[in-house]
Amino acid sequence: MRLRNSSMDGSDGSQLFEDTSRAGSGSQTGYRNQQAGPQAAGFPGQSLLSDPMSNLAMAYGSSLASQGREMVDKNLDRFIPISKLKYYFAVDTVYVGKKLGLLVFPYMHENWEVSYQQDTPVAPRFDVNAPDLYIPAMGFITYVLVAGLALGTQNRFSPELLGVQASSALVWLIMEVLAVLLSLYLVTVNTDLTTIDLLAFSGYKYVGMIVGVVAGLLFGKPAYYLSLLWCCVAIFVFMIRTLRLKLLSEAAAEGRLVRGARNQLRMYLTMSIAAAQPIFMYWLTYHLIR
């Protein structure tokens, strides 16, 4: 390769490459640079960067990468609204503590309304009644890990089982949210419950499930049944009190008896959503405690 260089051009035979920052180097040196560029790639990268052809290629490549990234972001935003999701994760430790307490003991709480600030609901950080996605997400992951632990103590553990547990719980969750959405559509309820809200509410039952399974692991089957019963009743009351305000009309939500087929239908809908939670809680945990 070197021979070609020196034979081809008389001027700079000693250098392997040319510094193209000098203007007017002439066409030959330009060619030599291109030719020497690949050769010099064996050297550390500086000579690579002084080769204008590879500069161009690099600039093109990086712009392509940023274009690709923009496209991914745009499409991702179409499927998963990132900014809306961020609202559900704007939580802090105090909120999470209070919410967990509410999920286990909802009987003393009096005001269940979500506070608004100029038509937009306030972030969960500032209102304990607002739904969030941190607790359901962490609850789901903890449930999968605790299930793995429980299966491990029964010597039935293998890493594939973790995946099976996770996917079956996820599928049940998705089916439940779809069923609730369908029934809301059929009953034609005018509500501001979004899909993500429903996902959050359905995810709250994982907390009770974890409490039950951990109690069962530590103290045996009676403890499992007792704690599961407690958590089932608690989540039932929690769901009724939360959904009542969202699904029923004003008057019925306050507890006054309002006749009418529509209101009755809505009340049945609320009760069935709330009743589905304990069923799922038992269904997803009974095989973990033997």
Add this chain to the structure above:
Amino acid sequence: MSGFDNFNTDFYQSSYSVDDQSQATYGYGNADNPYNKPYGQYDYSQPMGYSSPGMMQPQQPYTGQIFQPTQTYTPSPSQSMYSSSFDDEPPLLEELGINFDHIWQKTLTVLHPMKAADGSIMNETDLAGPMVFCLAFGATLLLSGKIQFGYVYGISAIGCLGMYCLLNLMSMTGVSFGCVASVLGYCLLPMILLSSFGVLFSLQGMMGIILTAAIIGWCSFSASKIFISALAMDGQQLLVAYPCALLYGVFALISVF
């Protein structure tokens, strides 16, 4: 030369061939196939659309116009110095970005969980230290007879991805994936202590459980401390520490069982 600024895919075919006149060939054997690439790693000749390679017009000076976009690329002064001679190149470690002093500083931050962390230490994403720690963890596992590099790798990949999504959703400013991986990797250091204990003593007794719990707490506390200070999140330290504790708990499971 409007095509140069847009970098659209038509660029090479349409505009470049105009300038092709001025720099047609490499001058090696015009009789050869012009697309013959003696240098295997460079095939930019093909996308450049050399439609008329045989034409060589040395009269037209190489103006460098086609490379206009790259003229705005200002090489840092060090680079133009480096291109001059081999001896002026930076030392290998500096070039690779491995700075032992910084690695040591970050390690000390992890080892002192009670001391407040400086948020700026995570500005440079350094994956060399975490790599070393991961390999050391795998090595200590190997010493106790568990050949589970695959699990370590898989769990750390999934865990880093999960933490990346969670932190991006929870914080005001986002994080880069490299930063998350770097922090989680550094805070794996106490776990190496646990697995080296596991070589000597069995970790399945009461002592082992207490030690495991303490080490998981240590790891997740320092990881959350670094994240909180780097991302300026307030009142969320426990919330960040919990997923870290889950991740390190899985690592501890591997060490113990």
